[in-house]
Amino acid sequence: MAIASVTGQERAKAQIDAWLTTDRLPHAILITGPLGTGKRQLALELAKAINCQTPGSDACDQCGSCRKTDSLNHPNLHLLLPLPTGSRGSDAETMATLRETALDQFHGQAAAATRTGTNISKDSIRLLQKEMSFAPTEAPHRVGLILQAEAMLPAGSNSLLKILEEPPGQSIFLLVSDAPDQLLPTILSRCQRLPLRPLTVSEHRARLEASGTDGERADLAARLAASGRIRAEDVIGGETFDELRELVRRFISAGIQGTDQDYWQILEDLGGRPDRQQIEGFLQLCSAYLRDLFLVQQQQLAAVANVDEMEALQGWAQALQPARVELVAQVLDQAYDSLSRNVNPQLLLADLWYQLQRARAA
The missing domain is CATH 3.40.50.300 (P-loop containing nucleotide triphosphate hydrolases)
Known part of the structure; x- marks a missing residue:
């Protein structure tokens, strides 16, 4: 090297x-x-x-x-x-x-x-x-x-x-x-x-392939990394990443359609009292999904990172008001910035949950 x-x-x-x-x-x-x-x-x-x-x-x-x-x-x-x-x-x-x-x-x-x-x-x-x-x-x-x-x-x-x-x-x-x-x-x-400038999807993919990672996992990692929300190495992590991704998917779906009971169940699945590192990864994935949701609403499907979740993204896009999606994104950015100030992680998730519910289309 x-x-x-x-x-x-x-x-x-x-x-x-x-x-x-x-x-x-x-x-x-x-x-x-x-x-x-x-x-x-x-x-x-x-x-x-x-x-x-x-x-x-x-x-x-x-x-x-x-x-x-x-x-x-x-x-x-x-x-x-x-x-x-x-x-x-x-x-x-x-x-x-x-x-x-x-x-x-x-x-x-x-x-x-x-x-x-x-x-x-x-x-x-x-x-x-x-x-x-x-x-x-x-x-x-x-x-x-x-x-x-x-x-x-x-x-x-x-x-x-x-x-x-x-x-x-x-x-x-x-x-x-x-x-x-x-x-x-x-x-x-x-x-x-x-x-340093953001790397393109092809640059991320080439780097991953050079280190021995290829196939669908490399493609997903390259797309998410190019979005600037997640490190490719975190995606390559495998089972841990997949479990967190499923929790984020449930969180967004339940925030749009579910009840407060769903929130407490997801929080319990996160470990009850998630630490800073867990919340950081969770918010990064939320940000990646929200970016894709916005792209779907704008009909920019080629730029979507989570291409294997297109059906869910299209459902969320129909269920949420576009103007409200921007507000959710702002809350998400504020939550991420608050991590460095040791704000209670549960409060961050609760606020994000509330904004998702408010974003539902009438």
Whole structure:
């Protein structure tokens, strides 16, 4: 794997090539883009290229530095991402947890979600600051890689800002974010933006086929990923995804036609008290279905992602007022944004259920 292996994103890769070949790499780079655009992969490949022992504009994938970066074991690579509340321990224990969780994220493992929290604390930023303050060893630069940078708490954001204002020598910070608008404007102003564009269905499908996934599952994953609502890796997950998809289908159908008793049954099937990760996946799928429902109402059937659910989508499209569908979509977006503020997940689902019932055609 190397920067060249990242699917699409030719413009971003050309910018990186220019930085590396002219030795003018910014001290802070913010990689942004919708879900499924390859932000994390590109960030890791860039970190690898920065310290590759073979001069050039991409990683060689063969040297000791590249291999250590791939396994997140390089002494000059320092990771930061949200950890669950209460994940405390020694610095070594914290870094080990970060490494394990990040490895799962880079390789698309569902297990990463169970160990990912909602916030990056000030203490975590201070730990990163400590690690980045030492002189680099084994390679020219220390690289700080911050995943889900928007999850930084205000105190942590201010601490990072101080580091970016006076970065340690030979240090480079790579920030990755789905929601850069949630970052402090002062942090944005000190980062070089590297936006990634949404991938097409064919690009997603080619990437999946290259990794050994093909057939109907790859087609569904590619379509959903191209919609910007769901990561292809989550669809490939198989049984867990299928179970959640069936729950979402029941939720929408019952919200349109059912009773409050149906709501409580679906909530129970979600585990009674669903956690943030469950609700996040649930809302992402709701968003994908709602997008398709809107497309069906507009007779844009070729753009539908859930093509195997066309009959249900057409039934829902007839049962809902088009103007109300837009209101449901707004509530859904607000619910998703509220997850980062630790709003009760049950309240989010109850509000969405209420809006679905209000959207029914007279």
